[in-house]
Amino acid sequence: MSVHPSANLPGNSPAPARPAVTLHRLREQVARGEPLAMLTCYDATYAALLDAAGVDLLLVGDSLGNVIQGQSGTQSVTLEQMAYHTACVARGRRSAFLLADLPFGCYEASPQQAFESAAVLMRAGAQMVKLEGGGEMVATVRFLVDRGIPVCAHLGLTPQRVHALGGFRVQGRDDAAAAALRADATAMADAGAAMLVLELVPTALATEITQAHPAMATIGIGAGPHTAGQVLVLHDALGLTSDVSGHGARRPRFVRDFTREAADGQPCATLSPGQAVAIYVADVRARRFPDAQRHGF
Structure with missing residues (x-):
């Protein structure tokens, strides 16, 4: 049984202040x-x-509909709630x-609608907006990039469109679906997206997209260990969402409970929470998480 010695765990004491994480610094980190x-x-x-635990990026996700509000999906989240x-x-x-996140219904109608909604989130403190x-x-x-608003795109499983996709399913498994994802990723890169979340995408396809677009940092969730970064819903990473995460009662395969599970899958x-998050950061940095076999597709 693996046990992390608490005296050596980052997160046990406040970390010294670090320089502000900017988009430029993130790009340098990816380049390294x-x-x-x-x-x-x-x-x-x-x-x-x-x-304090060293997380690079904080995503105010519309997943708050699930884990904060107890909703069955993200579609009910409003722009006002996201701004709050x-x-x-x-x-x-x-x-x-x-x-x-730009929530459902506040950006799809037109670029101008998206700009006005993004401006609300930027005034609230966001430094980038994400859209599906x-x-x-x-x-x-x-349109957003040309007006100084950094954009993170989101492909693969897109929760705002889960009903159209037929549920929480891995995307891009067959040749046609994989080709469509490649084309969409290229389109997002050409449009100026600085980042791209890839959710529930086969590891090989996510790796290919990552390698094809080095200037657009890919962030994986259920997309294997070879993307430029990783993201999880905080409540999932802390083992708190067995029935309200939006995935049903069963924990998704790509999730690891960092409060109770070591890198080898054994109890610890x-x-x-602070210690668990610090372990998450360390294991993402060392590419111990996600494990291609246990967490990928």
């Missing part, structure tokens, strides 16, 4: 081959904890880079 560690965050307390939680996280963070969709979002992404001494 150092994986980015991202977690979702919804309040000031956890923003401070995640920041973004402002809470902005007040708690010190150094980490902050991005926020591929080729149909090219004009919107370019129960850790505090």
Whole structure:
């Protein structure tokens, strides 16, 4: 049984202040081959904890519909709610880079609608916005980027469109679906997206997309260990969402409970949230998480 010695765990004491994580610094980190560690965050307390543990990027995700509001999906989350939680996280963070989801229904109609919604989140403290969709979002992404709003795209399993996709399924398994994902990734890169979340995508395909677009940092969730970074829903990483994460009662394959599970999958001494997050960061950096066999597709 593996046990992490608590005296040596980062997260047991406050970390010294680090320089502000900027988009430029993130790009330098990716160029060095150092994986980015991202977690979702919804309040000031956890923003401070995640920041002190060394998380690079805090994502105010519309997953708050599931883990904060107890909803069955993300579609009910409003722009006003996203702005409120973004402002809470902005007040708690010190150094980490902050991005926020554009929620369902506030950006799809036109680039101008997306700009107005993105401006609300940027005023609340976001430094980047994330939106779902591929080729149909090219004009919107370019419109935002041209007006100084950094964009993170999101392909693969897109939770706002889960009903159209037929549920929480791995995307890009067959040749046609893989080709469509490649084309969408290229379209997002050409439109100027700085980052790309790849969710529930086969490891080989996510690796191929990552290698094809080195200037657009890929962030994987259920996409294998070879993307430029990793993200999890915070509550999943802390083992708190067996029935409200949006995935049903069964824990998704790509999730690891960092409070109770060591890198080898064996039980370990129960850790505090701060310790668990520090282990998450360290294991993402060392590419111990995710494990291609246990967490990938």
